[in-house]
Amino acid sequence: MDTEGVQEVAGLLKDLPAERGQLLPALWRVVEHYHALTPALIGAVSEVLGVAYAEVYGVASFYTLFDNIEGTTPVHICTDVxxxxxxxxxxxxWAEQAAAGLPITVKESACxxxxDHAPAAWIGQKILRRATPQVVQEAVKAVHHG
Ligand code: FES
Incomplete structure (x- = not known):
């Protein structure tokens, strides 16, 4: 990521202390803002927080909700009990059908x-409760169009 990109991430995280303990909130913010967590964004978080890239990558890839290193828009469908x-x-x-050919990755998510409102999905900035195929397909298409 170029200097400008790192500065943009720094602005996004400006009120967080630059320390390892802020990795989770920092990653959440980056994902919410960019809808992705690419290697370049992981590098920017590493630089801004002063935490080794490998450590940021380790946290990002451990949590499935952050696991989006391919840089596509994630769609999380809860497949827990x-x-x-x-x-x-x-x-x-249904979500995979709606996402076919789009830069969207449909992922299974833990709870x-x-x-109480199953089945649930997390698409873009929204949690869908009692999600139906039609609602999920519309949400997938909407997240692609922004
Ligand atoms: S099992 Fe799906 S939201 Fe809890």
Whole structure:
């Protein structure tokens, strides 16, 4: 990432102390802002927080919700127990169909904390509760168009 890009990330994280303990909030902000966590963004976070790239990468790749090093827009479909019982696999298939040919990666997610409203999905900035195939397909297309 060029100097300008690193400065943009620095602006995004300006109120966070530059320390390892701020990795999770920093990564959340970057993902929310860029809808991706590319190697370049990981490098920028590393530089801004003064934490080794390998360590930032390790945290980013450990948490599946951050795991987006391919740089596509992630669509998370919860496939944990409650959502599995409410048709998560079918929902995932519908999401994959809607995402076909788009720079979107449909991922299985662990529990999104919405068990009472299963099945759940996290698309763009929104958590979808009691998600239906139609709602998921519309959300996938909307996240692509911004
Ligand atoms: S199991 Fe899907 S939100 Fe909890």
């Amino acid at each position: 409650m959502c599995a019982l409410q048709g998560a696999e079918e929902l995932k298939a 999104l904390g919405q068990c």
